[in-house]
Amino acid sequence: MIQTLNGRIPDASPEQVFPVFAQLAEALEIACVEEEGSFSMKLAGGELRLSPARDALALSLSAESERRLYLLQQMVLNRLDALDPAPKAEWERVDAGALPPNLSIALVESSTLISPNFRRLRLRFPDVARYAEDGLHFRLVISALPPDQAEGGSVREWPRIGENGRTRWPEGDLALHRPVYTIREIDAAAGWMDVDVFLHEGGRVSAWTERVASGDRIGLMGPTTRGAIAAGWVGFWGDETALPAIARHCAALHPGTRGVIRISLGDMADRQDFARPEGMELVWTPRRERGLLEDLQATALPADDRFVFFAAGGEEADAARTWLRGGQGFDKTESNVTGYWR
Numbered sequence: 400m401i402q403t404l405n406g407r408i409p410d411a412s413p414e415q416v417f418p419v420f421a422q423l424a425e426a427l428e429i430a431c432v433e434e435e436g437s438f439s440m441k442l443a444g445g446e447l448r449l450s451p452a453r454d455a456l457a458l459s460l461s462a463e464s465e466r467r468l469y470l471l472q473q474m475v476l477n478r479l480d481a482l483d484p485a486p487k488a489e490w491e492r493v494d495a496g497a498l499p500p501n502l503s504i505a506l507v508e509s510s511t512l513i514s515p516n517f518r519r520l521r522l523r524f525p526d527v528a529r530y531a532e533d534g535l536h537f538r539l540v541i542s543a544l545p546p547d548q549a550e551g552g553s554v555r556e557w558p559r560i561g562e563n564g565r566t567r568w569p570e571g572d573l574a575l576h577r578p579v580y581t582i583r584e585i586d587a588a589a590g591w592m593d594v595d596v597f598l599h600e601g602g603r604v605s606a607w608t609e610r611v612a613s614g615d616r617i618g619l620m621g622p623t624t625r626g627a628i629a630a631g632w633v634g635f636w637g638d639e640t641a642l643p644a645i646a647r648h649c650a651a652l653h654p655g656t657r658g659v660i661r662i663s664l665g666d667m668a669d670r671q672d673f674a675r676p677e678g679m680e681l682v683w684t685p686r687r688e689r690g691l692l693e694d695l696q697a698t699a700l701p702a703d704d705r706f707v708f709f710a711a712g713g714e715e716a717d718a719a720r721t722w723l724r725g726g727q728g729f730d731k732t733e734s735n736v737t738g739y740w741r
Contacts (some may be wrong), residue, residue, distance in 0.1 A: 540618030
């Protein structure tokens with residue numbers, strides 16, 4: 400069922416507000432429509448409309464769920480903040496004091512070292528099903544205190560919706576850390592989700608996993624959707640940080656998919672077995688500077704019916720994106736290139 404939320408931006412003009420949303424549409428490579436003083440765009444399972452009203456701009460948001468509607472509302476508020484002075488939005492309703500609808504509260508069931516540099520967390524929470532449908536990434540919400548002060552990472556105060564419709568985050572000793580992680584495996588019927596954490600020196604979550612205990616209460620926010628990869632030939636390139644995402648994508652591929660999987664590791668003992676079509680060739684390689692990019696460039700890529708997933712360090716990912724889009728003619732539907740770290 401489609402959910403809607405209406406609002407207004409007092410004393411704002413189309414000339415002032417429309418450009419910031421048009422810039423967002425351009426950055427996301429999605430279409431927007433501006434005509435007769437009105438503006439509209441569709442994104443993330445929802446739609447935004449702006450139109451002139453008496454002494455204001457009228458806002459109309461619609462989405463397929465309360466969670467997506469709330470995320471669309473937060474996007475609007477963040478875009479308005481880019482203006483100087485930032486106009487204030489007024490909403491027909493605000494659930495002040497409520498938990499954000501994109502927040503799930505989970506209990507840590509177990510923490511298991513599955514290889515020298517990976518630890519697997521099993522989390523249990525009531526609304527696992529919405530993460531299972533097409534989920535890929537989410538935000539892990541734990542205490543921002545140093546691990547030796549954070550009581551295992553259990554959250555003591557949750558974010559709430561403020562009077563202005565924005566998410567109000569705890570501060571000071573109650574502040575929260577919100578890194579992005581990937582769903583490794585999930586069983587909605589059984590009510591659990593597994594998350595693999597790559598352990599590295601200086602990592603806040605790595606340190607947290609050393610102290611986390613069964614029963615610790617943490618938060619999850621998301622998920623972002625995975626999106627189906629339906630090409631006949633698929634290539635994956637990634638380092639340790641991309642391993643959970645590659646495994647999750649491979650499990651969803653059509654059994655007849657052909658292609659290659661190249662994963663670079665600092666420690667070859669971190670190799671994992673994961674489900675994949677028989678036609679996908681898997682190769683593990685020791686890490687070397689720009690090794691994934693060089694491997695990608697040395698691979699014979701099909702001219703069509705193709706898809707490339709590349710995820711590693713930011714600089715290497717930027718170079719891969721430029722090479723695919725510029726020299727190889729890949730469009731936005733044929734590749735997903737992401738810098739997982741800088």
